[in-house]
Amino acid sequence: MHNLDTLFLDRDGVINLKLDGEYIKNIDQFKFISGVKDSISKLSKIFKRILIVTNQQGIAKGIMSDKDLCVLHEYMLCELKKNGGVIDKIYYCPHLSSENCNCRKPNPGMIEQAMIDFPEIKLSQSYLIGDSYTDIQAGNKMGLTSVKVDNEYTLSKWCSTICL
Numbered sequence: 001m002h003n004l005d006t007l008f009l010d011r012d013g014v015i016n017l018k019l020d021g022e023y024i025k026n027i028d029q030f031k032f033i034s035g036v037k038d039s040i041s042k043l044s045k046i047f048k049r050i051l052i053v054t055n056q057q058g059i060a061k062g063i064m065s066d067k068d069l070c071v072l073h074e075y076m077l078c079e080l081k082k083n084g085g086v087i088d089k090i091y092y093c094p095h096l097s098s099e100n101c102n103c104r105k106p107n108p109g110m111i112e113q114a115m116i117d118f119p120e121i122k123l124s125q126s127y128l129i130g131d132s133y134t135d136i137q138a139g140n141k142m143g144l145t146s147v148k149v150d151n152e153y154t155l156s157k158w159c160s161t162i163c164l
C-alpha cells in the first residue's frame with residue numbers, strides 16, 4: 001500500500017477522450033476513457049497522492065470560464081470517487097501559449113506549485129503520465145519518471161504494469 005509517492009496525471013487524452021479541435025467545456029463533452037476509473041482507483045491505493053496537471057487555454061480564449069472548469073472537475077472527481085479513486089488536487093493553467101507563463105506545460109510551474117503545496121513529495125519516487133510530448137518535457141525538467149500514453153498504450157495498460 002502506498003509504496004510509491006506522487007502520480008501526476010495530465011487530463012485530456014489520459015483521463016478523458018479528447019475532442020478533435022474542440023475544448024471540453026461541459027459534462028456532456030467529458031467522456032472517461034475506458035478503464036480509467038478502475039485504474040485510478042487501483043493507483044490511489046499504491047500512490048500516496050494523485051495530482052492532475054492540465055493546460056486549459058480555452059479559459060484565456062474566453063471559450064469557457066474558471067467556473068465552467070470547476071463544475072466539470074467536480075463532476076470528474078465525483079465519478080472517480082464513486083469508484084474509489086482519489087485525486088488530491090487539480091492544477092490547471094488558464095493562460096494562452098503566447099503568454100509564456102511558467103505554468104503551461106512544457107514548463108514545470110504546476111509541478112513546482114505542487115512541491116510548495118506538498119513539500120513532502122519525493123520526485124524520485126514519482127511519475128508523470130501524459131499523452132503529449134510537452135507533458136513529458138515538463139516531467140523530465142522536474143526529474144519525474146515520465147510516461148507517454150496514447151490510444152493504444154493507455155493509462156490502464158500502464159497501470160497493469162505497476163499495479164501487480
Ligand SMILES: [Mg+2]
Pocket residue numbers: 010011012013014130131132
Ligand atoms: Mg493531454
